[in-house]
Amino acid sequence: MASVLMTSEDLHCRLCTEFFRQPKILRCGHTFCLHCLSVWVDHHKAKRHGYFHCPTCDEELKTPAGGLETLTTNILALKDKPVIEPEIENADIMGGHCRVHDKAFTLYCKMCEVPLCVSCKMPAHKGHRVAQLREVAVDFRERISNQLKTLKSKVTEAEDLCDALDKYDKAIDDIKNEVQARAEELKTAVNNYCETITKELSDSEMTEEKIMARMTLASLKGRYLEYSKLIKEDTQNTEDITIVNLGTQLQQTLDTLDNNSLDFPCDNPLTFITGEAIDNIDIPAWFGEVHVNIHRSGSNVNNVSQSSEPALDPPSFPNSTSSPINLDDVVTSRNSRNRTNGNISPAGSSNSSTWDTSDLLNAMNSKPDLQVLSGKSETLPARTSGYDIYASATLPNNNRRVSSLGTAGRTGNRKKGRIIGTFQGLASNRDHCRPTAIDVVGDMIVVIDRYLNKVLMYDKMGHIKFEIGPQQGLDNPRDVVITKGKNMAVLDCGSKEVKYFTGQRKMFTPLGKFLRAFRLNELHQEPQRMAINHKDELLITDDHTKSVAVYSKEGRLIHTIPSRKGERLFEAPKYIAVGPRNEIIVSDWQGHCIKAFDSHGRFLFQYGSMGTDLGQFLHPCGITVDTVGHIIVCDNRNNRIHLLTEDGNFRLNLQTETDGLHNPQDVCVNKYGHLMIAESSGIIKTLKYLKDEY
Structure with missing residues (x-):
C-alpha cells in the first residue's frame, strides 16, 4: 500500500482542478500548474510592475528574474494519481461494507491491496493472495505506527528547514544592512578626507600676500608713469639738477625693490598627486565580498576554457565542510590523458553538485551561513601539472575555493587575467x-x-x-x-x-x-x-x-x-x-x-x-x-x-x-x-x- 502523504485534493491544481502538470510552488506555499499560473499572471497584473498576487491567498509576490519557469518544482505533487483514496469499484471502505453484495468486509486482497467480502473473492480476485482482514489489520496497525513516526520526523525536519531558511533570510537582511553601512562608512571617510584637503588648501591661500603684491604693483606703475613724464625723449634739454634728483630717487626705488624680493615663495607651490585610478582598484578587496556556502541542485563551477581541447567537468565536493585540505585534490589533463586524485572527478565524467534536506540544513547550521569578507582569503598550497587545472581547498572560514586557469591550445590563447x-x-x-x-x-x-x-x-x-x-x-x-x-x-x-x-x-x-x-x-x-x-x-x-x-x-x-x-x-x-x-x-x-x-x-x-x-x-x-x-x-x-x-x-x-x-x-x-x-x-x-x- 502506498504511503499516506497527501489527499487527492492536494494533488489538484486549484485553477484547473486537474492533477498537477509541472507543479510550481510559490513563496506563500501554494502550488499551481506552470501553465495555469502563467495564464493567471498574464490576466491578473499587480499594481507594482513585476509583481503578481497568489490566486489562493492573494499575497503579493515578485515575478522571478528568470520567469515563472525558475520557480521551485513541488516534487511532492509530481504524482500521476492520488496516493490515498484509491478508487475501489462498488465499495464503501470507510463504512466497512460492500455495496455490491451488501456484505461486510472480512477478507483482504494483498495483490490488489483492497478489502473484500466473501462474494467479492470470486471471480474478480480468483488466484490472488487473499488473507483474513483481521490478520492484515494487525500488520497495518504496526505499519501505521511506524509511518506516523516517520511522518513526525519529516514534520520536524521540515520545521527545521523553515527555521533555517528564516535565519538565512535574516542573515541576508543583516548583510544588506552591513553592506549599506560599509558603503556609508567609506563615503563618510572619502568626504572627510575631501574636507581635510579642502581645508588645507583654504589654509594655504595667500590672501595677504596677494593684497600686498597688488599694492606694490600699483605703486610701481605709478612711479614708472611719473618718472616717464618727467624724463623727456631729448634729455639734453632737461635741467641738470632735475636729472640728478630723478636719477637719485630712481636708484633708491630700485635698491628698495632689491631688498624686497618679488619672487614667488617657492618653485613648486602646489601639487596634487592623484591616487589610484578607479579602474585599477580591486573593489572587492577594498570593500568586501559576499560568499554563499550553498550549492543548489544542478549548479556547476564554470570553466573558463577558450579552446577546442577537452575541458574538465567541474569538481564535486564532499558534503563535509570541516575536512582538511588534501594537497593532492587536483585534476590535470594533457590531451587525452586524465588523472584524478582525492575528491575531484576525471575529465568526461558526469557529476553535478546536489543536495538534499539534510545537506541544506548542514549548510545552514555551519558557520558562517553567509558572510561578508574583507577581501582577505587564505591561499593554501596545492599540486598542479598539465594543462587543465582545478585545485580545491577547504579554507579556515569553511569556504571552498576552486582555482582554475581554464583550457587552451599550446598557442597560449587563454584568459591571462x-x-x-x-x-x-x-x-x-x-x-x-x-x-x-x-x-x-x-x-x-x-x-x-x-x-x-x-x-x-x-x-x-x-x-x-x-x-x-x-x-x-x-x-x-x-x-x-x-x-x-x-x-x-x-x-x-x-x-x-x-x-x-x-x-x-x-x-x-x-x-x-x-x-x-x-x-x-x-x-x-x-x-x-x-x-x-x-x-x-x-x-x-x-x-x-x-x-x-x-x-x-x-x-x-x-x-x-x-x-x-x-x-x-x-x-x-x-x-x-x-x-x-x-x-x-x-x-x-x-x-x-x-x-x-x-x-x-x-x-x-x-x-x-x-x-x-x-x-x-x-x-x-x-x-x-x-x-x-x-x-x-x-x-x-x-x-x-x-x-x-x-x-x-x-x-x-x-x-x-x-x-x-x-x-x-x-x-x-x-x-x-x-x-x-x-x-x-x-x-x-x-x-x-x-x-x-x-
Whole structure:
C-alpha cells in the first residue's frame, strides 16, 4: 500500500482542478500548474510592475528574474494519481461494507491491496493472495505506527528547514544592512578626507600676500608713469639738477625693490598627486565580498576554457565542510590523458553538485551561513601539472575555493587575467626607484632599489611607508626575502653579508630595526639574488663561482650546487626561487633558460633557450612559484612573463608587451594569490590571473 502523504485534493491544481502538470510552488506555499499560473499572471497584473498576487491567498509576490519557469518544482505533487483514496469499484471502505453484495468486509486482497467480502473473492480476485482482514489489520496497525513516526520526523525536519531558511533570510537582511553601512562608512571617510584637503588648501591661500603684491604693483606703475613724464625723449634739454634728483630717487626705488624680493615663495607651490585610478582598484578587496556556502541542485563551477581541447567537468565536493585540505585534490589533463586524485572527478565524467534536506540544513547550521569578507582569503598550497587545472581547498572560514586557469591550445590563447593595481615606485625624496627585487610582508610591498641603495616599503595603494638605506648600514642591497618570523633578510652585495631587519611593527619593536647579520663565505664574491626555503635556509646565487650556495639561518654554509669543484651548470645564475617540495629553480641570465634541481642539488629539468619564440628567453630575470605550483618567470628583454607547469612545460604568457608590460625585473605572489610585478622603470603592477570560485 502506498504511503499516506497527501489527499487527492492536494494533488489538484486549484485553477484547473486537474492533477498537477509541472507543479510550481510559490513563496506563500501554494502550488499551481506552470501553465495555469502563467495564464493567471498574464490576466491578473499587480499594481507594482513585476509583481503578481497568489490566486489562493492573494499575497503579493515578485515575478522571478528568470520567469515563472525558475520557480521551485513541488516534487511532492509530481504524482500521476492520488496516493490515498484509491478508487475501489462498488465499495464503501470507510463504512466497512460492500455495496455490491451488501456484505461486510472480512477478507483482504494483498495483490490488489483492497478489502473484500466473501462474494467479492470470486471471480474478480480468483488466484490472488487473499488473507483474513483481521490478520492484515494487525500488520497495518504496526505499519501505521511506524509511518506516523516517520511522518513526525519529516514534520520536524521540515520545521527545521523553515527555521533555517528564516535565519538565512535574516542573515541576508543583516548583510544588506552591513553592506549599506560599509558603503556609508567609506563615503563618510572619502568626504572627510575631501574636507581635510579642502581645508588645507583654504589654509594655504595667500590672501595677504596677494593684497600686498597688488599694492606694490600699483605703486610701481605709478612711479614708472611719473618718472616717464618727467624724463623727456631729448634729455639734453632737461635741467641738470632735475636729472640728478630723478636719477637719485630712481636708484633708491630700485635698491628698495632689491631688498624686497618679488619672487614667488617657492618653485613648486602646489601639487596634487592623484591616487589610484578607479579602474585599477580591486573593489572587492577594498570593500568586501559576499560568499554563499550553498550549492543548489544542478549548479556547476564554470570553466573558463577558450579552446577546442577537452575541458574538465567541474569538481564535486564532499558534503563535509570541516575536512582538511588534501594537497593532492587536483585534476590535470594533457590531451587525452586524465588523472584524478582525492575528491575531484576525471575529465568526461558526469557529476553535478546536489543536495538534499539534510545537506541544506548542514549548510545552514555551519558557520558562517553567509558572510561578508574583507577581501582577505587564505591561499593554501596545492599540486598542479598539465594543462587543465582545478585545485580545491577547504579554507579556515569553511569556504571552498576552486582555482582554475581554464583550457587552451599550446598557442597560449587563454584568459591571462587583468591588472587590478598600478603605481610608480618612489622614494621618500620623490626619486623614481629602479627595482631589482620585490617581495611582500603582510599587506606591505617590499622593493629593493640598488641605485638608491635602499629597501623601500609601500602599502598596497603605493604610498611609501618606510625605507632602509645607507644610514642603517646598507651598502649595495640586491635582494630581500621574508622569513617565517616576518623579518626581512636583505642580501647586501657591498659588504658580502645577509642582514636581518624587522618586517612588521610590533609592540616593543619598530619597523625596520636592525637585528643581526652574517658574512658570506669568502668564495662567494659576487652574490646576485636570494631565496628562502621551508626550513628558513637561504639560497644565494653567486656569479663568481657560477653556483648556488645554501646557508642556514645562522649563516653556516650547508652545501653548494654544483657540489663538485670544476663542474659548471650555469653561465650566469641570477634569480632563484623555491618550489613547494623545496625544489630549487634558477634563472640563467646568460644561458637564457631556467634550471630546476631537487633540494639535494640533483638536476630535474631545464626550460628555455635564446630567442623570441614561445618557450624562449632573452635574459630571464625574476622567478617565483605561486600557490598552486606554477613557475612564473620574467622574460626581461622580450617584455613578457612565462607561466609554466611545475614540471617545466610552457602554459601561457601571463603578460606581454601588447598588455603594456615593459622589462619585467622581478615577480612575487601576495597573500591574496595575486602576482606582483616590478618593472625596471619602477612601475609596480598587481595581476589577478587565477579565477577563483567560492
